[in-house]
Each structure stands twice: as structure tokens, then as C-alpha cells.
Amino acid sequence: MTKVPYVDLKAQYQAIRGEVLAALEAVCESTAFAQGPPTKDFEQEFAAYCGVRHCVSLNSGTSALHLALRCLDIGPGDEVITVPFTFIATVWAINYVGAKPVFVDIDPARRTLDPAKLEAAITPRTRAIVPVHLYGMPAAMAPILAIAAKHGIPVIEDAAQAHGAKYQGKRVGQFGCTACFSFYPGKNLGAYGEGGALVTNDDAYAKRARSLRDHAQSQRYYHDEIGYNYRMDSFQGAVLRIKLKHLDAWNAARAAHARRYAELLEGSGVTVPATFADSECVWHCYVIESDRRDEVRQRLSAAGIDTGLHYPVPLHLQKVYASLGYKRGDLPVAEWLSGRCLSLPMFPELTDSQIKYVCDSIRAKGT
Secondary structure, three states: OOOEOOOOHHHHHHHHHHHHHHHHHHHHHHOOOEOOHHHHHHHHHHHHHHOOOEEEEEOOHHHHHHHHHHHOOOOOOOEEEEOOOOOOHHHHHHHHOOOEEEEOOEOOOOOOEOHHHOHHHOOOOEEEEOOEOHHHOOOOHHHHHHHHHHHOOOEEEEOOOOOOOEEOOEEOOOOOOEEEEEOOOOOOOOOOOOOEEEEEOOHHHHHHHHHHHEOOEEEOOEEOOOOOEOOOEHHHHHHHHHHHOOHHHHHHHHHHHHHHHHHHOOOOOOEOOOOOOOEEOOOOOEEEEOOOHHHHHHHHHHOOEOOEOOOOOOHHHOHHHHHHOOOOOOOHHHHHHHOOEEEEOOOOOOOHHHHHHHHHHHHOOOO
């Protein structure tokens, strides 16, 4: 049976193996294992890549979101607006600072925060808006920023799935007061373990985030506030520096795969992702929609094709958030998409024959 993995990290590793092993050996020889020179070099290079002044390397994207909210002094009694259709880490960060998540539904085509529904969710307690660049597609930042500016509310970009994506010609990370990235291994820019970063043009936010990630030390053994151990280890910095040089080429390969999927799935009965003239999606996930999603997934599994569900239960309907009082029907677009979405294999090394096999398997019995 033909096998098609959802993601193939081994194929990527083989292409950069020699460079990676040399870089990891250099870290071992230096013995600077925690927040060492490779992390500082990566910070400079990733900041330049994103078009911002500062990158603060961290141990996860979740930590980046947490520190972004801490830098705004958001806490109990405050509200933070975000979307219900995202990985739950987006909302964990809101909980970590003691604030209340407020969910706004998504646009059915872009699948990101719907600006038309944003203003109605703003209250005197709203302290931040966190749009998510989902699946590699930038959120509609222009109208979001206009509404935020009208009300004097800062915007934090959740760019965990959008390394290198562009909106109106600018890379994501340049639009909010801060932006947060994850380098989980399966991301477009993935570490060999956990990793994340906060990027910003604000000197004060960068300074505070650097302090908070290292036990809030103003100088060694002097602590000005509650801090965290959110440092990135040097192995991850070393790997990310190598991978960053390949990111644009890898993203271009993903975009080519997305075009091929769309071509081969035309008339198949499934809905393929929309594209937008104002955005360059980097296709972290290639997510089709079908009224018979589970049947399609089972058929692909039987054919040896791995798929993913991003995401089967929107966050406002998760048990952990029952106390917020949302019920089914409150955020209908997110609920509708959660029952229809199916993520197909997507990684730079995907071959045309693999894509064709996936599409032929989808067409095999109709959808």
C-alpha cells in the first residue's frame, strides 16, 4: 500500500543533516546550552526576516503569548478578544494572566477573525485583541487594526502558523504591538524540540519580555517582579538558524503544492481553501471542507494517507470553557467549519505523485 504521511520531518532532516549535526556539536563544545550565542544570533536574524527591531527567543509559542499579555499588564477583570477556531494555546495565555477570553466568530472564507463581528464584542474591559493567522493565512489586519485604533486597544498577532506569510506586502509580525511565533517541530519553521519567539518594534516590550523569560532578573539574582523560566536552549537556536535560511524556499514549495491540490480537486465535491489578493499564505495546513468529512478521512486512512483535524471542537464549546456561558449556535461559522475541515498532507518535500494519490483517493467514491 502507498503511504503518505501528514508531515515528513525525516525527509527535511536528511537535506540539512550535515549542517545540523555540525551546529549541535559546536553547542556541545561551547557548553553554552541555555540562551547561548546561537539563540542571540537567531534573534537578530529572525527579527530582520520579520522586518522588526526585536525578537525575544523563548521556549514555546504559548510562552510568547503569555509574555505579550504580561507586557501589556493585562490581568484579572480584563477581557481579551480572540477567535474560537485556533489551537487552545491562544486562549491559555489569556487564562494565565487571569483575564477573560471573549470569542468572536471567524470569516467563512479566510477562516480568521471576522472584522464585521469584532466591534460588537468590545466593552470597556477589553484590553487586547488577538487575531490568529490560521493555517498560514494572515488575518484581515487592515480592518482589525482600524477598529482597534478607534477604541485604543492594542493588537497582538498570533503568528504561530504563519512564518513568512505576508499581508498587503508586509510579513506578519509587523502589524501588532507584538507578534508571537511557535517553533514546534511541525511548523513551517520548526525546532528540534520546543521553541517560540515574541517579536516587536517596541523597545520597552522587548526589554521586559527578555527580563520576564529569565526569572525577571534586572541583574543576576535581583528580581523586580514575578518571572518565568521561558528561555530557549541553544540547540534550538542553532537548528532554527539553519532552517531560517531555507524557509522561503520551503514556503514556496508549500504554495506550489497548494496550487496543485486545488487543480486536482476541482470538481471533486470538496471545498478547497480560498486565496486572497491581499495575502500570501504559507500553507502551514492545507484544509479542505466536506459535508462528509469523517467518511473522506476514513477512506484516506484506508488508502494509507495520514490527515489531521484542525480543529474538531471550537474552543467556546470545550468543557474547560463551559463557565464562560457559550452554547452551540453562538458562533455558527466556527461550529460549521469544525465539522467539515480536514487537513491533507502538506510539507515541502511532498511529491507530485503523492499529491495525485491523495486527490485520486478523495475522488474514488465521491464526496
